[in-house]
Amino acid sequence: MKKITKSEAEWREQLTDEQYAITRLKGTERAFTGQYWNNHETGEYSCICCGAPLFTSDDKYDSGCGWPSFFSAPNSELIEESPDFSHGMVRTEITCSQCGAHLGHVFPDGPAPTGIRYCVNSASLSFKDKDKHGKEE
Helix, strand or coil, X not given: CCCCCCCHHHHHHHCCHHHHHHHCCCCCCCCCCXXXXXXCXXXXXXXXXXXXXXXXXXXXECCCCCCCEECXXXXXHHEEEEEECHHHCCEEEEEXXXXXXXXXXXXXXXXXXXXXXXXXXXXXXXXXXXXXXXXXX
């Protein structure tokens, strides 16, 4: 897939102030405030910036951390990991491989079968709900 590049002005025009601050400036929403942390609907979570399909509701679980958490990324090639030493911590940042959007962080404290917790900002995601027949609404 071809990488998506836009100017800062184009990103600002496309995104809300919060989405821009999180995805382009590596910000973080406050715990328990994002749109999807407590979402229990069936569907797919995509990058808010470019629409790349990143996670599904089948991989989502309640980690108690206040952000949407996933134990797997079905399209793991769409997620890049890099060391993050900001704020005096050692973490692994996750970004969208297609557009470079900051998504959140990944931790090795998730449930079986992977032991992974992708901790993702709601503002970096869009959600496509699926009806009972598996069709997008």
